[in-house]
Every structure is written in structure tokens, then in C-alpha cells.
Amino acid sequence: MSQTLPAAIPASVFERCADAIADAARELSAMGWTPATSSNFSMRVDAGHAAITVSGRHKGRLGRGDIMLIDLDGHAVGTDARPSAETALHTQIYRRWPEMNVVLHTHSRVQSVASRLFAADGVIRLQGWELQKAIAGYHTHESVLEIPVFPNTQHMPELVARVDAWLDAGKPLHAYLIDGHGIYTWGRDMAETQRHLEALEFLLGCELDLKRLRAS
Amino acid sequence: MSQTLPAAIPASVFERCADAIADAARELSAMGWTPATSSNFSMRVDAGHAAITVSGRHKGRLGRGDIMLIDLDGHAVGTDARPSAETALHTQIYRRWPEMNVVLHTHSRVQSVASRLFAADGVIRLQGWELQKAIAGYHTHESVLEIPVFPNTQHMPELVARVDAWLDAGKPLHAYLIDGHGIYTWGRDMAETQRHLEALEFLLGCELDLKRLRAS
Amino acid sequence: MSQTLPAAIPASVFERCADAIADAARELSAMGWTPATSSNFSMRVDAGHAAITVSGRHKGRLGRGDIMLIDLDGHAVGTDARPSAETALHTQIYRRWPEMNVVLHTHSRVQSVASRLFAADGVIRLQGWELQKAIAGYHTHESVLEIPVFPNTQHMPELVARVDAWLDAGKPLHAYLIDGHGIYTWGRDMAETQRHLEALEFLLGCELDLKRLRAS
Amino acid sequence: MSQTLPAAIPASVFERCADAIADAARELSAMGWTPATSSNFSMRVDAGHAAITVSGRHKGRLGRGDIMLIDLDGHAVGTDARPSAETALHTQIYRRWPEMNVVLHTHSRVQSVASRLFAADGVIRLQGWELQKAIAGYHTHESVLEIPVFPNTQHMPELVARVDAWLDAGKPLHAYLIDGHGIYTWGRDMAETQRHLEALEFLLGCELDLKRLRAS
Numbered sequence: 001m002s003q004t005l006p007a008a009i010p011a012s013v014f015e016r017c018a019d020a021i022a023d024a025a026r027e028l029s030a031m032g033w034t035p036a037t038s039s040n041f042s043m044r045v046d047a048g049h050a051a052i053t054v055s056g057r058h059k060g061r062l063g064r065g066d067i068m069l070i071d072l073d074g075h076a077v078g079t080d081a082r083p084s085a086e087t088a089l090h091t092q093i094y095r096r097w098p099e100m101n102v103v104l105h106t107h108s109r110v111q112s113v114a115s116r117l118f119a120a121d122g123v124i125r126l127q128g129w130e131l132q133k134a135i136a137g138y139h140t141h142e143s144v145l146e147i148p149v150f151p152n153t154q155h156m157p158e159l160v161a162r163v164d165a166w167l168d169a170g171k172p173l174h175a176y177l178i179d180g181h182g183i184y185t186w187g188r189d190m191a192e193t194q195r196h197l198e199a200l201e202f203l204l205g206c207e208l209d210l211k212r213l214r215a216s
Numbered sequence: 217m218s219q220t221l222p223a224a225i226p227a228s229v230f231e232r233c234a235d236a237i238a239d240a241a242r243e244l245s246a247m248g249w250t251p252a253t254s255s256n257f258s259m260r261v262d263a264g265h266a267a268i269t270v271s272g273r274h275k276g277r278l279g280r281g282d283i284m285l286i287d288l289d290g291h292a293v294g295t296d297a298r299p300s301a302e303t304a305l306h307t308q309i310y311r312r313w314p315e316m317n318v319v320l321h322t323h324s325r326v327q328s329v330a331s332r333l334f335a336a337d338g339v340i341r342l343q344g345w346e347l348q349k350a351i352a353g354y355h356t357h358e359s360v361l362e363i364p365v366f367p368n369t370q371h372m373p374e375l376v377a378r379v380d381a382w383l384d385a386g387k388p389l390h391a392y393l394i395d396g397h398g399i400y401t402w403g404r405d406m407a408e409t410q411r412h413l414e415a416l417e418f419l420l421g422c423e424l425d426l427k428r429l430r431a432s
Numbered sequence: 433m434s435q436t437l438p439a440a441i442p443a444s445v446f447e448r449c450a451d452a453i454a455d456a457a458r459e460l461s462a463m464g465w466t467p468a469t470s471s472n473f474s475m476r477v478d479a480g481h482a483a484i485t486v487s488g489r490h491k492g493r494l495g496r497g498d499i500m501l502i503d504l505d506g507h508a509v510g511t512d513a514r515p516s517a518e519t520a521l522h523t524q525i526y527r528r529w530p531e532m533n534v535v536l537h538t539h540s541r542v543q544s545v546a547s548r549l550f551a552a553d554g555v556i557r558l559q560g561w562e563l564q565k566a567i568a569g570y571h572t573h574e575s576v577l578e579i580p581v582f583p584n585t586q587h588m589p590e591l592v593a594r595v596d597a598w599l600d601a602g603k604p605l606h607a608y609l610i611d612g613h614g615i616y617t618w619g620r621d622m623a624e625t626q627r628h629l630e631a632l633e634f635l636l637g638c639e640l641d642l643k644r645l646r647a648s
Numbered sequence: 649m650s651q652t653l654p655a656a657i658p659a660s661v662f663e664r665c666a667d668a669i670a671d672a673a674r675e676l677s678a679m680g681w682t683p684a685t686s687s688n689f690s691m692r693v694d695a696g697h698a699a700i701t702v703s704g705r706h707k708g709r710l711g712r713g714d715i716m717l718i719d720l721d722g723h724a725v726g727t728d729a730r731p732s733a734e735t736a737l738h739t740q741i742y743r744r745w746p747e748m749n750v751v752l753h754t755h756s757r758v759q760s761v762a763s764r765l766f767a768a769d770g771v772i773r774l775q776g777w778e779l780q781k782a783i784a785g786y787h788t789h790e791s792v793l794e795i796p797v798f799p800n801t802q803h804m805p806e807l808v809a810r811v812d813a814w815l816d817a818g819k820p821l822h823a824y825l826i827d828g829h830g831i832y833t834w835g836r837d838m839a840e841t842q843r844h845l846e847a848l849e850f851l852l853g854c855e856l857d858l859k860r861l862r863a864s
Contacts, residue, residue: 131467
């Protein structure tokens with residue numbers, strides 16, 4: 001893949017983003033959260049651009065050539081590569097929140113199963129877990145953390161509209177699940193976003209375990 | 217093991233296949249999908265031959281000497297080594313589909329348990345999972361992906377006949393389970409076949425989890 | 433982070449403690465028991481001081497600069513770094529038992545789920561497991577090992593008081609869980625404390641599995 | 649630890665055994681089957697001696713100094729080291745079967761939970777699993793593989809007597825579980841014994857999964 005950068009973006013800036021994405025992807029792949037070339041990851045490059053994973057690559061073996069530049073309308077910039085179909089869900093975050101700089105979408109077994117199980121409710125409510133404090137802005141296990149579960153669709157604008165509708169209703173949003181699919185979460189930098197993702201995977205896993213055990 | 221190659225097969229071609237098999241086997245073994253020397257893997261070498269794992273070897277430590285040449289009737293070619301008892305299930309794929317070049321058979325706990333659980337139904341129907349799209353030809357989670365579960369037998373021709381019967385009935389087939397045993401899947405190259413295998417392991421695991429949780 | 437040591441503590445002594453904590457933390461992180469920067473670890477340096485992890489760091493990548501000195505009232509000594517909010521639970525152990533030299537607090541999924549499940553009982557009673565013998569002072573599987581589950585709170589003095597009340601009632605205590613949170617355990621040296629932690633994680637996991645299976 | 653060898657045992661022979669034990673132990677520890685310094689492993693050195701793990705060591709980090717020589721009455725030979733309390737269960741195998749050269753005892757969560765669950769039955773009957781064929785002498789999934797579950801005791805002669813009673817009743821024995829504890833299995837060499845252990849862990853795990861799912 002050949003990537004030509006706009007004059008305003010130094011190669012070193014793009015490469016730093018690409019390397020951060022590849023490093024995180026390698027860790028998430030090793031956890032088994034990116035099966036069968038699923039998942040996609042992005043990082044804001046500047047006010048109008050982001051670096052994002054090219055569609056269909058093995059997430060445990062990304063190199064710089066597997067990361068491409070897009071603008072915030074989701075169009076490829078300076079490359080013929082095809083961005084992930086779900087690019088619109090990444091750019092939506094960057095457009096709405098200038099302070100958000102990283103979006104991670106993974107596809108673990110816990111995430112997929114939880115999304116199916118809570119799809120009818122449309123939301124998973126987490127409460128009473130100390131690890132809720134790993135989400136930016138949460139300071140006690142007594143808070144309630146709501147993760148919406150949106151219906152899956154192959155038509156991205158529908159999903160974008162559902163996210164917008166949730167936010168326009170004034171509800172806090174730190175992550176969402178898509179039914180039968182995976183999770184999206186974001187943060188101000190890679191460390192915060194990985195912390196969010198790890199905490200959410202942990203909390204969803206705990207909820208599933210507890211549900212099974214309480215039924216016993 | 218000594219392997220003599222027919223004149224029409226350059227050593228470099230056989231070795232490339234053997235190395236690709238050994239590399240994939242190492243990864244699959246590290247996932248725990250090849251317990252106790254189970255599982256077998258093959259790759260087409262040319263129109264009339266395939267490379268396949270010698271029976272009974274530890275799949276995490278295969279070298280070139282653990283891969284042998286067979287013809288598409290399943291006979292050893294240029295070696296005294298014994299091919300796996302299940303060689304006939306590999307050659308059946310290569311004979312029916314000239315475009316298929318890799319067959320992977322693994323034996324994970326999820327695969328074995330799912331096969332027992334759905335043996336009476338004779339089939340597992342997958343629907344509503346985004347990861348169905350990892351199977352070649354599937355473009356939406358709304359499709360139905362059917363994985364047949366055939367009764368186990370130590371007599372391979374019976375299994376070959378069951379696979380033929382399924383195909384002759386005009387039903388699509390991308391993989392099958394054998395009861396109390398494991399999975400067979402295939403593809404045009406190693407990357408596609410590994411993607412199929414990873415997706416199927418993931419989907420079967422999700423189905424088992426969901427079944428447990430919905431009963432809760 | 434800059435750490436100035438009191439004259440009575442040679443740098444080599446502090447560094448030995450810091451390295452032992454970082455090594456153990458790397459192992460515990462690799463097991464997945466420290467998700468999303470949770471967990472904290474400490475080691476006694478002398479009669480009046482301990483080394484403890486700085487709050488909020490990734491436990492798989494601790495260096496010497498991520499470990500700080502505190503006195504046994506939980507105050508930072510010779511550094512501006514912020515000790516973990518839960519420091520008081522570490523110093524309580526060092527003050528009560530001069531022979532205890534290491535405290536490990538982790539946050540595995542098994543620990544969190546078990547704590548929620550047994551919170552109403554206030555205790556988990558382990559009996560009939562050979563691995564109870566891994567806890568110092570236990571010599572047979574016929575003994576009963578009680579692990580209290582204390583309610584979670586963001587106000588540490590409440591937790592300190594609950595631990596004190598348990599001990600003042602004359603009950604043996606080798607570890608405790610906090611509801612929706614994780615486990616605390618301790619020992620005379622790092623090897624004993626890691627053995628305690630491994631055994632407790634194993635035993636809690638077995639209890640959860642058995643509960644699910646006995647309901648089947 | 650200092651180990652003096654009898655004149656009839658060359659250092660190279662003892663060291664080969666010790667290294668094989670340490671290598672296998674490292675692999676089994678990495679699987680999580682030897683928690684909290686549990687488990688013990690041995691290999692026959694000659695007709696009257698075996699090498700066995702010294703009690704209480706971390707099984708992921710064994711060196712030659714953590715393996716000692718015993719005679720087939722279980723007495724230390726040429727060392728002050730203390731053999732494992734369960735040495736009598738190893739020597740019993742070597743005394744009864746001259747063709748058996750390796751004994752592995754591990755303590756996985758699956759093994760401990762299965763032993764508790766089937767303790768009242770006194771036996772686990774495995775049937776219908778292809779992987780039964782990994783046990784020496786089994787050639788079809790239609791065979792029945794019986795694994796007895798003996799009551800736990802801290803008094804080893806009781807366990808030795810139970811094993812003898814099973815064998816004296818003429819029943820086949822390839823492995824046994826001890827209630828709340830772990831598994832013992834053996835074989836003609838290390839590769840066969842590891843294959844037995846891997847297959848048994850897999851089969852017990854499948855049985856537990858299936859029991860949970862069939863109740864769903």
C-alpha cells in the first residue's frame with residue numbers, strides 16, 4: 001500500500017499514530033479479541049484527519065502499510081486502500097468530541113455474547129463493580145454505567161443515527177455494543193482507551209458469569 | 217522421514233507447503249486446538265498431490281520431516297511414512313473443488329462439545345453473528361450458516377459418503393463437525409482457511425455460551 | 433518520579449523491594465488479574481516503611497519509578513508521588529503482624545464474581561480441597577478456610593475497621609475479598625504471598641465451577 | 649541441594665531424567681495445571697530408582713537441583729532433600745509395571761472440579777470421544793474409558809491400597825483422580841505420558857462443559 005500524506009501532516013506524525021495502532025492491535029489480538037480479521041482501530045492525526053486500519057488484515061501482524069489516512073468524512077486520503085466499512089463510526093466520534101483521539105472496536109466472545117443476550121433490553125447497566133472507576137469520570141462503584149446495545153445492520157448510517165440519537169437525548173456515552181458484533185469505545189489517548197476497553201471486557205465478563213451463577 | 221519427490225514437483229514448492237503447514241500448526245497448537253497429537257493439516261501441491269501431516273506428531277513442533285506427500289487417492293508418494301487415517305477427508309475436498317488449496321482439521325474443546333451437543337440435530341445453524349461474514353461468500357449477519365454434524369466412525373469411507381451426500385443434495389458446505397471429534401474446514405489459501413477456522417471456533421463458542429446463558 | 437530515601441534505607445534495599453514488586457506484578461498482569469491499571473502491591477522495607485505501587489500504572493510494565501516509599505501511616509516519604517487510595521489496607525497488615533512482609537491485592541474476574549456472589553453471606557467457606565494446604569498453617573484438606581467478603585466502600589477507614597473487627601473477634605485471617613472488587617492476601621515473603629494468591633484464585637474458581645455444575 | 653549418585657547411575661543418565669522432568673514441568677506450569685507449588689513428577693532412572701521433584705518448589709522454574717533420586721520404596725538416595733509426600737503413589741506404578749517409566753501428577757482446575765463432582769460415583773466413565781484414542785491401547789471412540797475417583801487422605805498408604813484394590817480386581821487403569829485434588833497418569837516415556845495427561849484434561853473439561861450444557 002502506498003500512502004501519500006498531505007503537506008500539513010509530517011511523516012513522523014502519521015508513523016507515530018500507525019505504530020501506536022499496530023502495537024495496541026498486537027496486544028488485543030493476543031487476547032483473542034480480534035478473531036478472523038475482525039475489529040478496527042483508529043487514531044486522530046490532526047483536526048481533520050485520522051489514521052485507521054485497512055479492512056481485512058490480521059490484527060496481530062499490522063505494519064505501517066496496513067494503516068491508512070482518512071478525512072473526517074471517512075474518505076481515503078492519498079491512498080487507494082479501502083478503509084473499513086465501519087469507518088463512519090470512528091469519524092463520528094472525532095467529529096463530535098474534539099478531545100477524543102483514539103477509537104478501538106473489538107470483537108471478543110464476551111462482547112458478542114453479551115450483545116446478543118442484552119439486545120432485547122437495548123442496554124447493559126453496570127453497577128457495584130469497583131472497576132467502573134476505570135472509565136473516565138467515574139469515581140465510585142455506586143455509580144451506574146450504561147452501555148447501549150444497538151441492533152446490527154450492514155448499513156452504517158443507521159448505526160451513526162442511533163449513536164447520535166442516544167447522545168442527542170443527553171445520555172452519557174463511553175462505549176456501545178452492536179448486537180451479535182462487538183464493542184466501540186474511545187478516549188483522549190491510547191492508554192485511556194485501552195484502559196476503557198479492558199475494563200469493559202472485564203465488566204461484561206463478570207456480568208455474564210454472575211448471571212449464570214445466580215441462576216444456579 | 218525421507219521424502220522423495222516426483223520430478224514434476226520442485227523441492228522448493230513442497231517445502232513452501234510444508235513450512236506453511238508447520239507455521240499454521242504451531243499457531244493452532246498454541247491455542248490449544250490440537251490436544252494430544254490430534255488434528256491434521258494439508259495443502260495442495262499441484263493438481264494431483266497434496267502435502268499432509270504425518271500421523272501422531274505433536275502439532276506444536278512440526279518440522280519439514282513431519283509433512284509428507286500424498287496423491288489425491290490418499291496414497292503416500294515417495295515415502296514410507298503413514299499418512300493420517302483421515303487423509304480421505306482431505307483428498308475429497310481437493311478432488312471436488314479444484315479451487316480449494318488448504319484443509320485444516322482441529323479438535324478444540326469447543327468443537328468437541330458443540331459436536332456432541334448438536335449431534336442429534338445433525339446440524340448447527342448460525343445466524344445473527346457479524347463474524348459469519350468471515351466465511352467466503354457471506355456478506356451479512358442475516359444469512360444462515362449451516363454446519364452439519366456427522367456421526368463419528370473409525371471407517372473413513374462412511375464419512376466421505378456423508379459429505380458427498382450433503383453436497384449432492386445441493387447444500388452449501390464450508391465446514392463440518394464430526395460427533396465427539398472436531399471440525400474440518402478449507403479455503404483457497406492458508407490465510408482464508410485460518411480465517412474460516414478462527415471464525416467457526418468463535419461462533420461455536422458464542423453459541424454454547426448463549427445457550428448456557430439463555431437457560432439461566 | 434523522583435524518590436529520595438531516608439538515610440537509614442540503602443538504595444539497594446529499596447531497589448530490591450521495587451524489583452521484586454515489579455517482577456511479581458508482571459506475572460500477575462500476564463494472568464489477567466490486574467485489568468485496567470487496577471490492583472496494588474507492597475513490600476516491607478524496614479520496621480517503619482514499605483515500598484508500594486504508585487496509583488494508576490499498568491501493572492505489566494512497572495519500573496522502579498512506579499514504586500514509592502511510604503511510612504506505616506500510609507504517608508509518602510521522600511516523593512511527591514501519590515500512593516494508591518488503598519494504602520491503608522497494606523499498612524494495616526504491616527502494623528498488626530511484624531512477620532508479614534508482602535501484601536498483594538489483585539482484581540481477577542473470578543475474585544470479582546465470587547465477591548459479588550458471596551457478599552450477602554459475608555464469607556466464603558472452603559473445605560475439601562487439597563490446595564488449602566498451600567496456605568501457611570493448613571495441613572489437611574479437612575480443615576475449613578474462611579475468606580470474609582467485606583462490603584465495598586470508597587472510604588478506606590471503614591474497610592480498615594472491618595478487618596480489625598474480624599481479627600479482634602479472634603478469627604484467623606489469611607485473605608479477604610471486597611464486594612465487587614478483588615482480594616487482599618499477604619505472607620512472610622514474596623514466594624509465600626504469591627503461593628497464597630495463586631491458591632486462593634484457584635480455590636475460588638473451583639468453588640464457582642462446582643456451584644454451576646451442582647446446579648446442573 | 650546436593651545429590652550424590654550411586655556408582656551404577658552415571659550423572660548423565662540422572663541429568664537427562666531431571667532435564668526431561670523440568671522441561672515437562674515448565675510446559676504444564678504454563679498451562680496453569682500446577683498452581684501454588686502443587687503437583688509432582690517423576691521418571692524411572694533404572695530398575696530400582698527414580699528421579700522425582702523435591703516437595704514445594706515452583707513447577708515453572710525447576711532446575712536440576714529441584715529433582716532428587718529415590719529408590720522404589722520412596723526413600724531419598726544420596727541426598728538430604730525431602731521427596732514429595734506423595735512419592736509412594738509414584739513408586740507404586742514403577743513397582744507394578746516395569747514398562748512404565750514416567751508418572752505425572754497435576755492439579756488443574758478442571759481436574760479438581762471433576763474429582764469433586766464425581767467423588768460420590770467413585771468413577772468417571774468417558775465414551776464417545778475421539779480423543780480416547782490418545783490413551784495407549786484405545787482404538788475407537790466407542791470404547792469406555794473409566795477413571796476412578798478415590799477419596800482424598802493425607803495418609804498415603806490408604807491411597808496406595810485403593811489403587812492396588814482397583815488393579816487387583818482386574819480393572820484397567822491408565823489414570824486416577826483423587827477427590828478435591830488432581831490426577832495421576834503414567835506411560836512408557838515422557839511423550840506418551842504427556843499425551844495421556846493432555847487427553848485426560850481435555851476429556852474431563854469436555855465432560856464438565858457437556859454436563860452444564862445438557863442441563864441448560
